[in-house]
Amino acid sequence: MLVINELNWTFCQYINGETRALIHQGGDLNDSGEPMELFFVNVLKGEENDLVSQHTFPSLNEAQDYINRKFAHWKFENQLDQAAKDSGGCGSCVAH
Secondary structure (H helix, E strand, O other), X not given: OOOOOOXXXXXXXXXXXXXXXXXEEEEEEOOOOOEEEEXXXXXXXXXXXXXXXXXXXXXXXXXXHHHHHHHOXXXXXXXXXXXXXXXXXXXXXXXX
């Protein structure tokens, strides 16, 4: 079974109909005003990417554990593969 991991989290997602779950990276300031890195598991719906739910994690590992535990039964999609199919081009969008 394919799962989201530290090598593919930036371009893979789980899909169920018009709903998809994926990891985003962001940041915020902690109580001391220092920057901190955060990882968000976002569940989006439809062409407008309406936010259905969002869970925040302090580490990529925790975000990966959550998304794989909750959504691995959905269809796994590698967006690089999908982009290559949609473009009809060279088969890889890594250089674009």
